[in-house]
């Protein structure tokens with residue numbers, strides 16, 4: 272009798288277990304895809320873009336409260352002061368939505384409830400941009416080898432908080448919590464860039480700051496400004512003021528154009544350096560130079576100024592390549608820029624010089640590269656600059672066409688910006704209201720599914736850059752639409768190793784970023800393949 276009942280008990284237990292399993296799996300199926308993904312996600316991955324190298328989730332959470340303190344401590348007083356500025360940036364980002372006025376304190380041993388930013392204990396292997404975020408119920412600690420790493424870690428911290436953190440007005444019904452977790456992170460490439468063409472259409476300093484602020488949250492660390500083209504010259508050069516008063520006076524379509532004074536440029540550079548973003552100035556030569564040729568007659572063979580140009584054709588203008596007046600002028604430009612631009616790079620253009628014969632082009636880019644080097648900077652040029660006999664591995668190639676054989680032979684370092692993958696001015700599809708399509712359509716998926724090593728050997732790759740040419744982009748709304756969400760993909764291609772990237776998994780994280788972008792007022796392209804039709 273006893274034996275029978277124990278068998279029965281086992282049987283009943285098995286039945287209960289089986290029912291449990293069936294009901295459980297049914298619930299998951301019934302709940303549908305998104306919730307299943309959410310459950311999976313909560314346990315195993317996070318929403319962060321670019322995806323960190325490693326993320327481990329524990330039990331519990333840290334809750335940010337209104338009396339929280341931000342402790343900062345560097346390896347020297349100077350470093351502590353630098354970290355204090357990063358803490359100020361963080362406080363500024365957390366304030367609008369939380370309403371909290373977090374106090375910043377120089378010191379270690381933060382009390383429970385604090386955020387702690389420190390380079391003490393940071394390891395050299397983390398590199399300049401690597402960081403670790405350790406979240407426990409008591410505190411959030413970001414450790415890095417350099418303050419720059421802390422600034423990248425702070426961008427990650429924003430993404431660990433609920434999306435409401437990005438709202439610009441106080442939200443009261445939210446718990447500002449971060450799951451207990453440890454993140455170890457560092458980038459694959461040191462160059463993760465965005466280019467903005469401010470020559471075809473001019474954008475103000477504030478518009479550029481806003482754009483860079485948004486890009487920096489995804490750890491973009493280089494912003495290349497295309498400061499001159501046929502349609503406009505956008506940076507004051509004190510020795511040659513007509514460059515901006517005449518050359519900067521219009522834009523595509525004939526609008527009023529504009530330019531940056533050197534003071535404004537310095538202010539922009541300083542603002543971005545506080546976000547650890549480097550500004551790289553470009554003057555496009557010998558082609559794309561009509562705005563300069565329209566400003567000064569002496570730059571032209573007949574001594575007369577060219578008319579200003581407001582169309583969108585390329586390849587018709589050229590500096591005189593065998594006239595020393597040209598080089599004296601360029602020397603002045605490069606000298607003045609090198610004095611106000613801390614970046615080690617100066618971009619000299621070199622693309623689409625169809626009005627310059629090949630031997631003249633070669634001579635010209637060689638001479639201009641020497642000028643750039645004379646002022647202590649590294650020249651960067653678009654292809655085909657690599658094909659010039661005057662150019663060697665002291666020059667960086669920005670590769671936009673799918674051809675860099677000569678650059679490879681010369682061991683030139685490269686920034687990969689292949690037009691058919693990385694051009695932000697290409698339309699997403701035939702319905703995109705702005706942009707061009709000469710390099711094809713670039714849907715969000717295409718923008719994500721490539722790697723710089725598809726185009727060049729890894730040891731030559733400095734990183735990636737996504738250029739926004741602005742022939743058809745006249746305002747901030749259009750700019751946002753073309754940049755977002757594709758820039759998140761480019762940022763991840765530059766940051767996260769190829770082996771850790773997968774479109775299907777990325778898509779889930781991208782979907783989550785939609786709410787954050789919306790909260791920040793970014794007019795992103797609301798792609799139905801990512802966000803559905805809601």
Ligand code: TNX
Pocket residue numbers: 585622623653671694696707740741742
């Ligand atoms: C090619 S890419 C250009 C630009 C145009 C762009 C338009 C490159 C180095 N030159 O002058 O604005 O196409 O997509």
